[in-house]
Amino acid sequence: YDFKENLFLSKRTSNAFERTLEIDGEQIHVNLDSYMGDARYEAVADPKGEPLFNLMVTGAQGAQQVSLKKGEFIEANDVVIDFDSNKTFDKPVIAISVEGDKAYLNAPMTLATLSMDTQKTAALNGGKHPMTLRTLFQTAQSGFVLREFLPKASMQLVSKPAKGPMMQGHDALTLTLSSGDKKESVVVLGSVGEVDEGKKIALGDTHIEIAYGSIERKLPFAIALRDFELERYPGSMSPASYASEVTLLDPANQEKFDFRIYMNHILDYQGFRFFQSSYDQDEMGTVLSVNRDPGTLITYIGYLLLAIGMFGVLIVKNGRFNALGEKLKSLDVKKTAASLAIILMTLGTTDSIAAEGENPVIKTAKGFDKAHAEQFGHLIVQDSSGRMKPMDTLSHEILAKLNRNDTFMGLSSNQVVLGMMLRPDAWREIAMIRTGDKEINKLIGLPESAKTAAFSQFFEFPDEISGYKLAQMVDEATRKAPGKRDKFDKALLQVDERVNVAYMVYTGSLIRMWPKPADKNHKWDATIEALQSLAPKEAEIVRLLAIGYFGSIDEAMQSGDWSKADEALARIDKYQRFVGASVYPSDTKVKVEILYNKVNIFEQLWPLYFVVGFTLLILSFIKIIKPTFREAWLSKVSFGLLVLFFAAHTAGLAMRWYISGHAPWSNGYESMIYIGWASVLAGFIFSRRSVMTMAATAIMTGLILFVAHLNWMDPQVTNLVPVLQSYWLTIHVAMITASYGFLGLGALLGMITLILFILKNPANSDRLNLAIKELNAINEMSLIIGLVLLTVGNFLGGVWANESWGRYWGWDPKETWALVTILVYAVVIHLRMIKGAYSDYIFSVVSLLAFTSVLMTYFGVNYYLAGLHSYAKGDPVPVPDFVPWTYAVIAIIIAMAYSKRATR
Incomplete structure (x- = not known):
């Protein structure tokens, strides 16, 4: 006998399940407890x-977490850690034991120890010693840490969400099977994508095997x-792509x-489609x-017809979109424009450095020739993710991290980093690491x-680089969950990161500039x-090149002649091009990237x-309040400047x-600058209707x-994970992120319209009412375009998902919130059809x-939820302080x- 039934279980429902099965005339009752x-x-x-x-424990299998009960042991590289197993081993044995509620270890040799709290090291002589938590015990080839000790414990089922993007936890079902006076309970574990081996029980003479999980289906071929x-990105462990070379065997055909x-790139055979999902x-x-899926075509x-219908809304003669355009023509509101005064400001920051004047340390720091440093910026380096980029890019990233500026003391980022590498003795005395917090100072x-x-x-001891003053506080802040870190903790960790980056530059460990010959x-x-x-x-070749370059720099700083240093740098460049030719970027790409920087x-x-x-906004308000205000030429000038800005934006x-x-929409920073581009495009589309819209x-x-240039947004150019390398994704993301620009324009027009309501008085009521109706018509047109782009973009997302994973919809957080956003804006646009509600x-x-739904779809999913779209890691960051204040201001404006809400 074989029984199968689909179960739909959830943490938020009662999950009632009862069935009665009949086997050879015997009734067996199954109940989910x-x-x-x-x-x-x-x-x-x-x-x-x-x-x-x-x-x-660090052993033959690398670092691994193990739980040892009495009678068990774990084998490391050169020792065995044994908990009363009473077995004999060929390797030395470190015996662990329990006395009362205390843990002990007995080692036959001297162990090196490192406290993970204080970072203090010590030698532990052979013999019996208390076994302390968070202490690393090391032999010649192995190490182990006691993470937790429980004097009395048992293995029990607990509910803990699995960590990491798309990690699936198991479901545990406690079932009672009964027949007459016979009763047995059983716990089965299972999850989607796993076939449970099943549990066997006996009710009298009836033997039952019960399992929970996915059903195994046999294919008609092999x-x-x-x-x-x-394939990994050069020099990193990040996968660039992975592929399976398979052979299909179908003897029947x-x-x-x-x-x-x-x-x-999928294998399609007899209606079965095989997708590259993962690997061992x-x-x-x-x-x-x-x-x-026979219904794919x-x-x-259906998607195509829906997309045609959605875009048809924008062009059909009798549609709402066209009707709004006609309404705008009928509104006799003079177009407002504005003059533009652009003040070009050059912002310079003077950093506090010890006695600038003729200080020899400062003089040394400023001694690096700018022209040579720019040539140094053309060298190629490899970052931790494997991306090949010019040194100029890395220099900009380093200085931005350390000092939040593009220049320092009048020096370019290349001059600064070159100086830090070659004269760390001078640069470590210069106050360049930004702190900005009283407690840290x-x-x-300071x-x-x-x-x-x-x-x-x-x-404390700068010459030995020891006695790090922030060590204990940093350790405490690191152990806190991100959501529980206060302002001081976050500032402390940022400063600690800057100190570590500076140290890596001084030691040269951050500058990966030497290609390994024949490295796979x-x-x-x-x-x-x-x-x-x-x-x-x-x-030896690398040593000669490095010494030759460093020596030529010293000579140049004394003589002022940088020609030999230029020649030494050219030799390194030649070495990079020859040995690293397989991943060396083109000269054009290097020049474009340096220009971009x-x-x-x-x-x-x-x-x-x-x-x-x-x-434009201020002058638009003036025009509404004072209709005689003349601004035609100002409108043309401002529009022309915005065209130039948009062209520069597009070029970027x-x-x-x-x-x-x-x-350029694969991460948070890129999608933000693309949404900004789409917003300007939306403004140009409606600019002839209203200058206030352009404002x-x-x-x-x-x-x-x-916002894109705030500290928590990373502007670095990065590599793509394999699943994102799809033309379907390019179109899908382009349409959805573009829709955010139109929907955002609608939100801002809504805010401006509410401000116009507040400014109304008997003298200007007629003019403002017309302006409100005009802006609301433009607002609705913008929302319609945004909704069309968002909806069609989601259709294309279904196509991408089906081509990548073989499913259209998986209730991923981003998918779900995109659907919520579509429904929200569908309600907004159709609100006029509900009597008394508009x-x-x-x-x-x-x-x-x-x-708000767009913000949740974009920021909430990307930074707070884990899914296929977010690639989130670790705990979510706290909600920024300005968010509740922003909504408080919005609530006040609405109130x-x-x-003054009435209009005619």
């Missing part, structure tokens, strides 16, 4: 339990894996052929997902008002690493957008696309670019508040506009 999601067995304190050690290939399956950790096996045709020993500190000031992963090494790891002949387009644009936007996106090799667009774009005031309010 309890359900536990994200279940796993863990050691839990239990008065009736036995002692248990939770260890982190697939054999011939080879699995994993006498078919046999080879095929290569990789991400977004040892890289010896592959994981393929399979689906069979019908679904795609106290810990370091005045409370100090903004920067020298590297040497972070250490195309890894590049830092100087010291290259000298230690390369073959003697290659290491120097121009810094997006950071330069946001204040310009702000100035234009606020100026194009340069970033060329540099990275993928569309709102410019302000919003400036705000978006400003007015100009209500529409302004809901168009503003509806943008103030309420009393």
